[in-house]
Amino acid sequence: MLEEVIFAGFGGQGVLSMGQVLAYAGMIENREVCWMPSYGPEMRGGTANCIVTVSSEEISSPIIGRFDTVVALNQPSLDKFEHSVKPGGTLIYDSTNIIDPPKRTDIDVVPIPASEEAVKLKNTKIMNMIVLGAFLAKRNAVKIETVLEALRKVLPERHHHLIPLNEQALQRGGELAKSEMPVA
Amino acid sequence: MLEEVIFAGFGGQGVLSMGQVLAYAGMIENREVCWMPSYGPEMRGGTANCIVTVSSEEISSPIIGRFDTVVALNQPSLDKFEHSVKPGGTLIYDSTNIIDPPKRTDIDVVPIPASEEAVKLKNTKIMNMIVLGAFLAKRNAVKIETVLEALRKVLPERHHHLIPLNEQALQRGGELAKSEMPVA
Amino acid sequence: MAKVRGDISIDIENCKGCELCVVACPQNAMALAKDINKQGYHYAVLVEDVCTGCTNCSLVCPDAVITVYREDKKTGEKVPVAEVRNVTGDIRITVGAEEEAEG
Amino acid sequence: MAKVRGDISIDIENCKGCELCVVACPQNAMALAKDINKQGYHYAVLVEDVCTGCTNCSLVCPDAVITVYREDKKTGEKVPVAEVRNVTGDIRITVGAEEEAEG
Amino acid sequence: MEKSMQEIEHHHDEMNIVCERPSTLLDARMHYCPGCGHGVAHRILMEAVEELGIQEQTIGVAPVGCSVFAYLYMNVDMQEAAHGRATAVATGIKRCFPDKYVYTYQGDGDLAAIGTGETVHTVNRGENILIVFINNAIYGMTGGQMAPTTLIHQKTSTTPYGREASFMGNPLKITELLAQLPGAFYVTRQAVNTPVNVRRAKKALLNGLKYQKLNKGTCLVEIVSNCPTNWGMKPVQANEWLVENMLPYYPLGDMKVPSKEDIENA
Amino acid sequence: MEKSMQEIEHHHDEMNIVCERPSTLLDARMHYCPGCGHGVAHRILMEAVEELGIQEQTIGVAPVGCSVFAYLYMNVDMQEAAHGRATAVATGIKRCFPDKYVYTYQGDGDLAAIGTGETVHTVNRGENILIVFINNAIYGMTGGQMAPTTLIHQKTSTTPYGREASFMGNPLKITELLAQLPGAFYVTRQAVNTPVNVRRAKKALLNGLKYQKLNKGTCLVEIVSNCPTNWGMKPVQANEWLVENMLPYYPLGDMKVPSKEDIENA
Amino acid sequence: MGELRLMKGNEAMAEAAIRAGMDAYFGYPITPQSEVLEYLTREAYNRTQCTVLQAESEIASINMVYGAAGAGARVWTSSSSPGISLMQEGLSYIAGAELPCLIANINRGGPGLGTIQPSQGDYFQSVKGGGHGDYRLIVLAPATVQEMADFVQDGWDLADKYRNPVLILADGALGQMMEKVELRDQIERGTRATPSWATTGKTADRDRNFVTSLFIKPEEMEQVNLRLQEKYKLIEANEIRVQEMETEDADFVIVAYGLSARIGHKVMEIMRAEGIKVGLIRPITLWPYPYATVAKAADHVKGFLSLELNAGQMVEDVRLAVNGRCPVGHYGRMGGIIPSPEEVVEVIKDMYSKIQ
Amino acid sequence: MGELRLMKGNEAMAEAAIRAGMDAYFGYPITPQSEVLEYLTREAYNRTQCTVLQAESEIASINMVYGAAGAGARVWTSSSSPGISLMQEGLSYIAGAELPCLIANINRGGPGLGTIQPSQGDYFQSVKGGGHGDYRLIVLAPATVQEMADFVQDGWDLADKYRNPVLILADGALGQMMEKVELRDQIERGTRATPSWATTGKTADRDRNFVTSLFIKPEEMEQVNLRLQEKYKLIEANEIRVQEMETEDADFVIVAYGLSARIGHKVMEIMRAEGIKVGLIRPITLWPYPYATVAKAADHVKGFLSLELNAGQMVEDVRLAVNGRCPVGHYGRMGGIIPSPEEVVEVIKDMYSKIQ
């Protein structure tokens, strides 16, 4: 198996860490994994994205131009990466703050009102986990349980009380992804 | 015309400056000239030599392995450079302090008791000019008058009173060179 | 209490909401807005009409976004409570949480 | 005048004739030789039999070529005026110009 | 509560502007973090240039550090120097153009770590320049590593357990050292954490610039500043920490002031 | 007047040797010019090592300067450092092997010009090493250029008309500066121009070495020295010039001495 | 099997260094490699009591490394491009004095202050000699985080074997990206034999040791140089490391190292899928350079592309190896821009069409 | 005709600099080039009131040069190998900020502290880039004292023309030897136009000028790099200087620069006298390198010898030019040893006999 995905958004939206959690989960499942960040030129704030590859084979390039999945958390990221989804691939985006929805018809487009849902879960920081849940539901890159295991390993002990909330968010994301009808 | 000569001796014997005077004279006579020093590794004292080329043509290498003339002011220099005289060339040396005289027979060997003569002229510093006089007499590289002109230009005004003494030394060297019979 | 009547205007789009002006104001006239500007910062606003034009806020502002005015002797017009400059979007201006602004 | 009788030996081949020992000797016991060593230096020699073994000369010698001795209580042998050590050639030893040594 | 822009503009027309962004400071949004002292230092330095009317004769040198982009904000001719070499660059400029006003603007890593040699020798030669030295006890730009001026027990990303004198030495009071060099003409330590300190710091910068005319030596204005981001504090809290921790170790005040006769022809 | 070698040897057998080349100084002819202070400094440093019995634990660092070949004379393990970096090299050694005695031996160009940054920070960190600093007010090795410590009006090959403070700054009293750093434990200025000064200098070197055991900071022994060759004087005259010109500007004496309690467990 | 972790390249290096029994690290912060010093100040002393010191500059760092290496310690430093430039004098001294040690350059975009983004612009500096004189660094170019870790101990072992400094040259991306890495077991400090030439204190049973690169007599200096050249020949004979991928049947070969090789690998996958026989040669040692491997491929391929994050540096070594037998092209992006595999595919197709 | 003098190479450079209207020199003593600073402190200020400053280090020197050049002055520095290594960061900054200035390296034997004797061991550093990133210095290699003098003004003119630093690379022998030199007339200081980009003080009629090599955005940095590469292509197209001697009918060509070229010239004379058709190619610009000239000769000669005072550096450029068409050999002595022409004759005869 091979999953090449880019997570893109503003700095502070948890873009880099959702990628890391995925990579960690991949590692637990004995996959080859690679997480490649790209920071905007600004020292703080600005855009951020990371490419994650999860594969059963040796990973060639950590830098990729075309993705199985694009996860876009804001309008600029959507605009920038929509065209990079491989035909037949998946485009997941936070539909809450999107004015210009994607136009491609040859891919699976998955709008997730993640920010909205996060507010409902009373924790805006959890938005990225909702999206990750959607990704997991759509792409089968790793199992949701593995992601939870990864979270347990990655989070410092004192934050473990947040794991149930994260689980809830992942689950909710999965539900949303499955309920949404593909645009194409 | 082309004259390639090496002046070799101890530091402090005036080896470098006799070469400079010759080069300067060559320049006055509109020749191409080159003066290339080589210092021993010791910061002070030790051996010193310089190669001087005077030529009517463009000078190729300032570094030469075989010389028209070798001027050796001590035993180590004599030992080192005797074999570098071109066949038919000239080897001039200060015979005062030499234990092992040169052995070659295919060249013009010119022993000059320069240090002895310098003592007679009551100025040991003038030894190098005696040898230079011998060189001028033997090799016709530049005219003795030009050397005197060079001295006038090179020496600071306050040392001009030494020029007659230098002239005397050059002359004496010339006489000695002419009186000596070639060994060969 | 203030001898000279003053006023300030804040380039809120370039304000970074550092709050240094707020603590520097001897009149407690300033606060951070509840809303954010395009940079994402809770920008500073004048919330009490007690500005003396002392320039303190402006002196400590790292982003040089506060302009301070003092009443002209001849007129004596009242000073506005929140200054808005260079606002190109349709950002709503709300004065920062009252409790905090009071403290 | 000197309380302890002493003596020095100079490794004259390694002496550089700097004369610092000569001026440092409180007894004016030293001078530079008229002759030169193999390095070409007028080396230092002891010229007066008045050494007290005070070590001054040795202390200031940059080339560490002076060894200083002090008379053994038991014997009382006289001290030589010029020490020669490590001389491998046939260099003649001459004591430096008397006038200078006196000054 | 809202007013139209016109209303506001109109109102202000009748008032006197007493404090405003100086024209020597470009109307660009600075990249500094919220509450960072660099911004204030930039502004008062440019106010000083403006007040002295020397914009046309002034050449600034930016360091490598958070203020690396100073030339994007300061409306004077500027050069961006290699890390630590600002005073060497300034020396190059000033020696060729002694009539210009030349200043450097440097952080504590730049001036007091990698640039120590250049700093000491520039002041020792008494180069007629102004050195503006922003001491925030940390490497801001690279993400919060220890600076030579980091305080004992202060935690940074390279002193995760706090700075220990036995291991890393004491915070370096380089300004005190430099003040003792005969080449130093005017040396002072200021801060920009309160309005009154800002006023004083600006006065110091004014002096530092105008003394260049006298050709009597180097002027150095240290500004004790903050780094809310890498100190891990809100700006207001950072300025409190500054007062409680930095100022006792780096007391504000003049270290070397010109004598009356020195400046009478200023 | 001549005596055979045997006679002399025999005679000396009966006397006590009171002063002799130390065994820690190799029996090699030093390349220094006649009368050069480097020779004396080498000898007393090696005497100190011998007297403390620490030859096996001592590692020296030679600079670039006339003393670049110190390792040909000093019979201890040594490293030859790049120009100016001796104290960084020494730091590298000492931090890895804190039980060794580590010293640097540096000229004024090496320590106070190109090496200023390393020197200041080594002392500021309080590295437990001994720095032996030979101040001869000139660059000896390269043929007599101006050093940071060159005196005002002193002529060198790069100040052919004499050093001018207005142009080249004042002679740098770096030892005074370094003494003020908290990392400095013992700082003193000595000379080797007279027997009594040699004795004092040696005592200072003994202290500087043995204090390393205390782990309390850097020891620095400056030795005001001569350079007869590049000063263009005979050695005796050079030492007179030293007394008349250098010592007034670089007065001898201790600048920082350990307190009693500091050394009671020495 | 060793412990598995997901790590950044910089942190993997630091962790590997602790485990390889490092005695000391001296360094100065610079993006994008400050994590090395940060990781070590957090982890190293507590675990093995080794030395980790933030120096006042890169020049101080490299000279501290000189001192520690000369005294027999297992020591290293790391920096990024401008900082490495400052170390050039020190590196030449270390090479001249033949001191074993490790330097890591996490290459960013230049020249000058440049940018903090990844680059391979320091190839020439690393392999031809940025410092003065005839000397060589053994240059290892990792392409994975695993290699970032492995080459630390390997580098030190090579350094010890030849008394020669070893440079790890990796671009900023390799420093910042995370991959799975299998860590080796902890080597206890002090188990490595202290070199006999090291300045550890002159004991009665031996002459003093000294470490120097000064040989003032030309005759002696020439002998030293000849000895160094002999050593370099030996290293060239024994230590070349290179990875070949599908070169046997290749019509076209990409030559690339580090991150570029990873991209090249992907390019190869894409093009092979399209039926174009592309192979890849990945030099792992940039010096000694695998000239022979490239030369051998030149016997049967139609062309080469040197793929680099620079304006064309390694391409000279490829040309030297190919020696005129077929065309050698270069493609590179600069200043922190990383080409996508797709973009490179187009470049090769274009070049390939012209060759045929 | 200009004034004739018998001068050392170092002094000729210094004198020529004064006459070329130098505004400033910043330098630090090091053998074998200290005469430059010494000459200038004696002569320069009195004659043209220019600035001559002994800096506290080579790093300070090169950064003072940066500042002065950035402010529009005609400025230079000089040093020898270890000092030049210390300048590598500064040189990369100067190249990145595109500042015109002059640097002279009077090359001595390395690596490390090495020896003070002449060498050509810094070729790679000079032409491939000792500093970080993709940049080029224009490198002039004088072979006579006359050229030592001439290349100062020529160098500055090139530097101004392209806003690029220029390096004069000469071995220690050229610095120390004396030849006749014809000096150019004094150019009055201040007659050279101040560059419009220089930081001379922002006047009301223009935006502020700033000098920088920092371009944090990769896109921008890449554009800067591309612009630099364009400039370098232009320089390669316009500024190659090379001397060819009797190459037309040559069977064998020596390629050599600087002192080696003088020796090569003599070798050629000796061998031509013996009937062997030897020619000489002397690259005068080492970058841009005269690849085309060498390549042209490769059409008809049987072999090349790259004659250098090092272990083999320029030989790579000769090989790149020849591109496999005939054998390319290298002969070099190191550490300050200079080969005699006679010795080189033997080497060539040996190589020549194997070729035929």
Ligand SMILES: Cc1ncc(C[n+]2csc(CCOP(=O)(O)OP(=O)(O)O)c2C)c(N)n1
């Ligand atoms: C030669 C070199 N070394 C290191 C760096 C990385 N670097 C950039 S800024 C900086 C230190 C910044 O700290 P400081 O000077 O205190 O300025 P601040 O950001 O705190 O204002 C460092 C180490 C560099 N750019 N160049």
Ligand SMILES: Cc1ncc(C[n+]2csc(CCOP(=O)(O)OP(=O)(O)O)c2C)c(N)n1
């Ligand atoms: C990087 C570098 N710059 C310059 C030199 C040349 N150099 C050798 S020794 C020296 C200065 C020597 O002076 P000092 O340190 O005072 O020692 P001294 O010879 O006077 O004892 C210089 C500049 C060098 N070797 N390396």
Ligand code: SF4
């Ligand atoms: S000028 Fe600013 S600080 Fe002063 S009273 Fe008005 S708002 Fe407050």
Ligand code: SF4
């Ligand atoms: S000080 Fe300036 S930037 Fe900070 S909150 Fe006030 S107005 Fe905004």
Ligand code: SF4
């Ligand atoms: S020991 Fe030396 S100084 Fe003292 S008296 Fe004897 S000779 Fe003179």
Ligand code: SF4
């Ligand atoms: S001090 Fe030493 S070297 Fe100098 S003259 Fe006396 S014995 Fe000789």
Ligand code: SF4
């Ligand atoms: S990192 Fe610190 S110094 Fe830099 S801009 Fe932010 S607050 Fe200011």
Ligand code: SF4
């Ligand atoms: S040059 Fe000066 S410092 Fe060097 S050995 Fe000679 S006298 Fe001593």
Ligand SMILES: [Mg+2]
């Ligand atoms: Mg700082």
Ligand SMILES: [Mg+2]
């Ligand atoms: Mg000195």
